[in-house]
Amino acid sequence: MPKTLEAEQVAHETSARRATPRALWLLGPALVAGVAYLDPGNVASNMTAGAQYGYLLVWVVVLGNAMAWLIQYLSAKLGIVTGRSLPEVLGTRILNTWGRRAYWLQAELVAMATDLAEVIGGAVALNLLFGVPLLYGGLITGAVSIGLLVLQSRRGPRTFEFVVMGLLLIIAIGFGVGVFVAPPDPGGLLAGLVPRFEDTNSVLLAASILGATIMPHAIYAHSSLTRDRFVTRDARATKQQRADASPGTSTALPTDTLIRATRIDVSVAMAIAGTVNLCILLLAAVNLAGVAGTDTLEGAYAALGATLGPVIATLFAVGLLASGLASTSVGAYAGAEIMDGLLHVRVPLIARRLVTLIPALAVLTLGFDPTLSLVLSQVVLSFGIPFALVPLVALTAKRGLLGRWRNHWATTAAGVAASVFLISLNGVLLWLVFTGA
Numbered sequence: 001m002p003k004t005l006e007a008e009q010v011a012h013e014t015s016a017r018r019a020t021p022r023a024l025w026l027l028g029p030a031l032v033a034g035v036a037y038l039d040p041g042n043v044a045s046n047m048t049a050g051a052q053y054g055y056l057l058v059w060v061v062v063l064g065n066a067m068a069w070l071i072q073y074l075s076a077k078l079g080i081v082t083g084r085s086l087p088e089v090l091g092t093r094i095l096n097t098w099g100r101r102a103y104w105l106q107a108e109l110v111a112m113a114t115d116l117a118e119v120i121g122g123a124v125a126l127n128l129l130f131g132v133p134l135l136y137g138g139l140i141t142g143a144v145s146i147g148l149l150v151l152q153s154r155r156g157p158r159t160f161e162f163v164v165m166g167l168l169l170i171i172a173i174g175f176g177v178g179v180f181v182a183p184p185d186p187g188g189l190l191a192g193l194v195p196r197f198e199d200t201n202s203v204l205l206a207a208s209i210l211g212a213t214i215m216p217h218a219i220y221a222h223s224s225l226t227r228d229r230f231v232t233r234d235a236r237a238t239k240q241q242r243a244d245a246s247p248g249t250s251t252a253l254p255t256d257t258l259i260r261a262t263r264i265d266v267s268v269a270m271a272i273a274g275t276v277n278l279c280i281l282l283l284a285a286v287n288l289a290g291v292a293g294t295d296t297l298e299g300a301y302a303a304l305g306a307t308l309g310p311v312i313a314t315l316f317a318v319g320l321l322a323s324g325l326a327s328t329s330v331g332a333y334a335g336a337e338i339m340d341g342l343l344h345v346r347v348p349l350i351a352r353r354l355v356t357l358i359p360a361l362a363v364l365t366l367g368f369d370p371t372l373s374l375v376l377s378q379v380v381l382s383f384g385i386p387f388a389l390v391p392l393v394a395l396t397a398k399r400g401l402l403g404r405w406r407n408h409w410a411t412t413a414a415g416v417a418a419s420v421f422l423i424s425l426n427g428v429l430l431w432l433v434f435t436g437a
Contacts, residue, residue, distance in 0.1 A: 026253075026261035027268065028161035029225035032330060033072060034269030035164055036218035037065075038171050038276055039114070039327035040121020041381070043320055044297060044374035045208040046277055050284025051294040053202055055184070058192025060206045061281055064213035065274030067418040069266055071214060071389060072222050074396045074407070074415065076262045079223035081405045083231040083250025086223045086388070087341025089395055094342075103387065104342040110216045110384035111335035112359055117212075117377040118331055119360035120370050121297075122324025128301050128317040134364045141324050142357040146350055148329040157228050160329075167326035172272060174319020176279045178304065178312045184282040200432045207429045208375050210422060211382030213277065219388040220341075221334035230258055247403030255405065283316075296371040332356065379429070386423050393419060 049057045079085055087107070094100040122141030126132040132140065152160035197203050231250045248255040284300065287307045293299035297320070305313035332353045340346045363373050393415035397407045407415070 026230075026258060027265045028158065028165070029222060029229055030072060030076060030262065030265035030269035031168060031272075032161050032164045032225055033075075033218045033222040034273045035168055035171075035323075035326045035330050036114070036215040036221070036334075037068060037213055037270075037273035038168070038323050039118050039212070039215075039331075040124070040297075040320060040324050041114075041117035041208075041374050041377055042212040042277055043121065043175070043280055043323060044117075044371050045205060045212045046280040047284045047288070047297065047300050048295060048371070048375060049202075049205045049209060050281040050286075051288040051291070051300065053198060053205070054285045054289045055188040055192030055282075056196070056198060056202060057206055057209060058189060058278070058281065059195045060209045061213065061274070061277050062193065063195075064210045065270055065277065067422075068214050068273070069270045070411070070414055070418065071219055071392065072270065073263060073266045074392050074411075075219050075222035076226045076266060077259055077405060078392065078396055078402070079226035080230055080251065080258045080262065081247050081255060081402045083227060083245065084223070085227050085337055085341050086220050086392060086395075087338050089341075089401070090391060091341045091344065100342055104338065106384060106387055107216070107220065107338045107342070108335065110381055110387075111331060111338060112356060113377040113380040113384075114215065114217050114331045115328060115335070115356045116360045116363060117374045118324050118328035119357060120324075120363065120373055121320055122328065123360075123364055124297050124370050125317050125321035125324060128298065129314070129321065134370065135361065138357070138361050138364045141328060142353065142361075144325050145328040145332060146353050148325070149332060149350060149353060152329070152333065157225065164326050164330070167322045168272065170322040171319045171326070172276050174315045174317075174322065175276050175283070177315050178283045178287070178308055179279045181308055181312060182283075182286050184286050188285070189282070203425070203429055203432060204379065205375075207382045207425055208379050210425065211379055211385065213273075214382075214385055214389075214422070216381060216384040216388040217331055217334035217338075219392060220338050221330060224334070224337040224341075226258075226262065247401065248405060259405065296369065297374075298371075382422070382429075383426055386419060386426070389415070389419050389422065 046061065049060075075086060078089065082089060090103065091100065094103060119138050119141050123134045123137030126137035126140060127134055148160070148163060151163060197206065230253070251258060283304075284294070288294040288300055288303050291303050294303050301313050301317055304316055335356060336347060336352050339352075364370070393407075393412060395401055397412045399406050
């Protein structure tokens, strides 16, 4: 080996070894993105599935979480290697102006559906805990989310991560304790791992669970979060200059080190999100199956109080509140990144937050059923998944974009399989709806 190459390799390995003790401090972006997998839409979908079908759709939660791991890892890797978010990459590759605007519109509608679920969930939680009217609860949820966004813009991503991780801990406790008080039947749990449906409504709920589990805005956001945390390229560089840069040159730490840490970060985040989502479904399957009135969050809260006591019911409501507060901030962040990357228009986060509150407040003002609104918003998210997932899989397989960090063929095959499954499920759902089946 030539001495110059040998010296470069030694220097790279030395740098990687020096970076290893800091690996724990590299964790965080996936935990923030993972909050999107625990938003109030997840709660509504999983609670409804457990209450109506018991253990039937356990397999959907498990499968969705496995696909989510792959998807979030690919998104994070894209941000690390290229120094750009998924919307930024697409913004430079979709050359047709109207095509780019159309793509932005569907992504924006997905972000608005996400925000709808999160604000409504926070409003319902405040109503359950303190009797706050739903409209005022929505306003309070929006105000707190604005405070979190101000914190993120002024104190940086690391402080924001710590706050969100604290809320994540509250969510896990709030939704997890009830399962230990009333554990599920092991036989029923194992039977629920067998893929099957029972009727049209179970297909709707499966699409809703997947839409709540694999969140399109989290796919867009995760690449932005890793970019903001790790990219050190001169901020004065134009987007075109960043697009022309060589793969793996955007970070101070070795790219291999960051990717290894990201795998751990995503694994921890998805393990937490998957466990909590499963706990929500099992909590409903054990305690709410066959109980009248549990098709709403309010009814589920009352039934949990009657079955397991007021402490468990209060923890459930606290977890729902933390879920709404944390996830709505991440949703607003993702929406701003989508607009900036695709339209090259940067709207201040706070101004955007105020605008995107309008649909959720309108739903609360008009008196629509909050739980039904949450479930239907997750179905909208399910239809937005392919538009984020297909480009992500295709882009991360390109050598010209990711260099030697491009996907292994098996990774690409898994991404294609996930895309086909999700698109097929949505196609079946559309057929059932339009045929009246």
